[in-house]
Amino acid sequence: MKISTKGRYALRVMVDLALNGTDEFISLKDISIRQEISNKYLEQIIAMLNKAGYVESTRGNNGGYRLKKKPEEYIIGDILRATEGELTPIFCLTENGNCPRKENCKTYSFWSGLDKIINEYVDSKTLADLIK
Numbered sequence: 001m002k003i004s005t006k007g008r009y010a011l012r013v014m015v016d017l018a019l020n021g022t023d024e025f026i027s028l029k030d031i032s033i034r035q036e037i038s039n040k041y042l043e044q045i046i047a048m049l050n051k052a053g054y055v056e057s058t059r060g061n062n063g064g065y066r067l068k069k070k071p072e073e074y075i076i077g078d079i080l081r082a083t084e085g086e087l088t089p090i091f092c093l094t095e096n097g098n099c100p101r102k103e104n105c106k107t108y109s110f111w112s113g114l115d116k117i118i119n120e121y122v123d124s125k126t127l128a129d130l131i132k
Contacts, residue, residue, distance in 0.1 A: 077122035
């Protein structure tokens, strides 16, 4: 499993909003400059975060984005899944991965264990943990 730039940058954006936004909205341009992410790519990432309900936006001179909740209420695994999809290391562990060899596969328990460890870890951390 490899986390793409969308997942990595989504975490950076969320951290940026947590550190720089109080109740004010932060412009995409400011986030782009601080995080060194192009505005165009940042628009795609923020759209995913907005669709997931993690950020709210407003337009106008003081427009921008801010977190909808407190940093301790955001689970890192949820943010990654919103941008990456499933975090499973192999297809047969996904919802659609109905593997006919599952019962006799000597490696299935290994992959299943790895999947469990990955998900437990990313689900044990919050946005507040990252900004400490």
